[in-house]
Amino acid sequence: MRINLLGPLQAYGDDHRVDLAPAAQKVRQTLALLVLNAGRVVRFEQLMDELWDADPPTSAHTALQTYVYQLRKRFSLGNPRSGGAVRAAGPLLGTVDGGYQLTLPADHVDVFRCEPLLARARAEFRDEDFARARETAAAALQLWRDDALVDVRKGPALQAEAVRLKELRISAHHLRIEADLHLGRHHEVLGELTSMAGREPTNEWAQRNLMTALYRMDRRVEALQVYQRARERIATELGLDPSPELRALHTAMLMSDEELLRPAGRLTAVTAATRAPCHLPAPRERLTGRADQLARITAVLADRARADRPLVIVGGAPGTGKSELCLHAAHQVSAHYPDGRLYARLRDGAGRRVRPAEILRSFLRGLGATEEQLRLGTTDLSLLFRSWTADLRVLVVLDDVCDVRDLTPLLPSGGGCGVVIGSRRRLFVSSSAVHVELAGLPFDDCLHLLASSVPSHRTTMDPEGLRRLAGLCRGLPGALFAVASQLRRRPHWTARQATAWVLASGGADSDPLGVRAGFDRTLATLPAESRSLAYALLSPGVPDRLTPALAAAALGISDQQAEDLLEELSESYLLRAQHPCVNGRFSYEWEPGIRPFAARQSNTPVMCSA
Incomplete structure (x- = not known):
């Protein structure tokens, strides 16, 4: 079984000449989501959210079983039932506790072949092996036939994956062109850069590299004209001035700086080839009843008039929605931090402490550090992180924080950086930190959140039952969303049955409300x-x-x-x-x-x- 997702969906069984991709869109969606999560359990609710968004029909579970049965039959996939993860050498589609798991070799999916190629190309670029980096990036790009999942209907999960893969393709294309410029292939990339700069007149990466290619071909006047057009379009469309990097390049050309005729040094190369890292997960749910807190946090993080580094600490009891609020705020102000948005949890799922060195390596890898630099100890990694962020505008989001001592090595040093902390304890980090403490939601917000999460559910026809159900959640957004998720999976339930389920959760060893x-x-x-x-x-x-x-x-x-x-x-x-x-x-x-x-x-x- 081989699956290609980088373009129109293609699916092959034993005969690689016959495309077995299903025609029915929901079956195609199911296949795509299982393939993109190969080796991991895809829970029933994830599949239902993808196929029907927030409004699954009463027969959703039966329909999902039918789609999976069709995939097993079409591709001769086995179904070894077990209580845990499925492990086998060949392709299998197993029913596991709470969902399905597809086991498929990574080299049988074009997405999973593309990502290691691009990672290798980046490493080769960092090592200044531009010829190999160029060839590796080109090999990754050859796997693309069109936009990823172009003919597959997309729910929220596949839409997010399509956007990620689009960014991956752009990154590979940029890296290949950068490598060509380092190899002196200005003539070869001039056409691509001219076309790209014309399509995206406010894309400073394209304008900057087109200017460089023209200048190295002794076409200085045309290079300066590119800058003038870009400056005018950026001002007209965005109301901004060109970035300091683009202005510096323009100044260097006016001064006939001979350094422009030679490839950039290691630091410049890494910065040019690596897109600003964005490690932020997407928020899982919409915010309700937190408008004032969100406005306060974003105002602090977006205030460029502050003389010090903005630092916000969000605290509250379990289930009050600290993590979701931090993520919503970080995404809203991301445009104010163009050099990167970094994210880490300081505790794993079992509550164990994650070592600072592990987090620092993740941050520095995103900012373009070499493998040799990543082998440093915690102290040196922290010093390197502070040095690199001194002149950058980076947003750092640290969740599940319990101890100030864990924070010290992870804080950026630049005044243009921002920090958001989701804390399980009351912390004192600095006298200038802004503290936001979350309590339970007011009852009206609880009622609105629950009703709006399942607008067509039969429980909404019972106002009193719905009010009692909302009250049992004690103002906790996490509990309210857990109830809403259960109602989506059980569209036939009444408010009375949902209430009994919530009451039972207080006396069981299971933890359905989280x-x-x-x-x-x-x-x-x-x-x-x-x-x-x-x-x-x-x-x-x-x-x-x-x-x-x-x-x-x-x-x-x-x-x-x-x-x-x-x-x-x-x-x-x-x-x-x-x-x-x-x-x-x-x-x-x-x-x-x-x-x-x-x-x-x-x-x-x-x-x-x-």
Whole structure:
């Protein structure tokens, strides 16, 4: 089985002369999404969102099974059922827990052949082996027959992938032209650059390289005319001046700088060949009820009049939507950070700490570091990152932050850079940092979020049932979206059935609303003794309102130890201190959703930090 996605969809079985690509669009969509995620489980809800967006029919699950059956039959794909991931040497389409998994050798998909070629071309370019870089990039481009997935209907997932692949193609094309210019092939690329500059008059990369090619061919006047046309179009269409790089090139040509006749040095070459990195994931959901917080964050990050580096810390209890807010804000201000948008989570899915060196290597690789530079230790990697960002405008988004010490090596040094931090604890980073703390959503926003997420679901016909359902989610966007996702998968449910499902989630070892997982990830950052004591405080016999004396009696520890524990849980957004204090000591209450959804009903082990 071989699949080509870089152009019209092609699918071949044992006979490579016969194209077996299905004609039905939803079957084509299903095949494309499974192929692009080969080796990974594609969950049922992902497939349904792709095929029907937010409005699946009642028969969606049956229809999806039919599409998968057609693919198995058409390509003779086996179906080894198991409770975990499918592992086999040949192509298989397995039903696994919660979804489907296609196993297919990487070299049987043109996308997966293209990406390593382009990565190799970039490495060869960084090593100044321009001849090999040119040939490797050209080999990657030969795999393209047209725009990726050009004849496949696209839902949200495939549309995002098509955009990514388009950027990949542009990157390969740019790199090949850059290599040609370094090899002195100005005549060969002049036609391409002239056409590209004409189609995209505000594309400074095309204008800059066309100017360079003309200048090296002793056509200085024409090169200067290209600059004048570009400057006028940029001013007219964008209301901006040309970038400092384009202006500097124009000045160098006016001064007949002989350096322009020679290929650029290593740093210039890497910068030219590497597109500004954008590591930001796409937000998973739309924002509701966070307009004021979003406006405050974007105003800080977009304020170029600030003398210092803008730094925003977003905190809140598990499930309040910290990560989504950070991503929405970062995407909105991305135009203010043209040199790159970097993203990292400082804790993995099990709550374990991710080493700073691993994150720094990801950042520096995106900015064009060589493999030799990436072998440096943490201290040197941090110094290199600070040096490179001193004169850049880069946005750094750091999520799942729990300790200020983890931040220090990861912060950019330039005043033009910006930082957004999603924090599981209250942090003090600097006196100029802007703090945004999230509470639960107001009830009206909860109701709107839930109703608008499933506008045609039968639960919307029961206003009282819908209000009770929204109330059970305790103002937590994460819980509301989990309920909406379940309703999309169960279009036949009534509000009563959905309510019973939410109530049952508070007493099961499963975690359908995701609140317990967030609670566990936060607790995983605390010492083991604090974790076990925190779970003991969630026991049915312990009151909802806690004081140091009550906690000490329930846990068998001293009042001071109990107060220290309660303060630590308050710092972690798990408890909320209540005012006024009595006898110099505060009382505390669990944050919304913690008590009903995070308490363990079994002896399931708690994750350990690392």
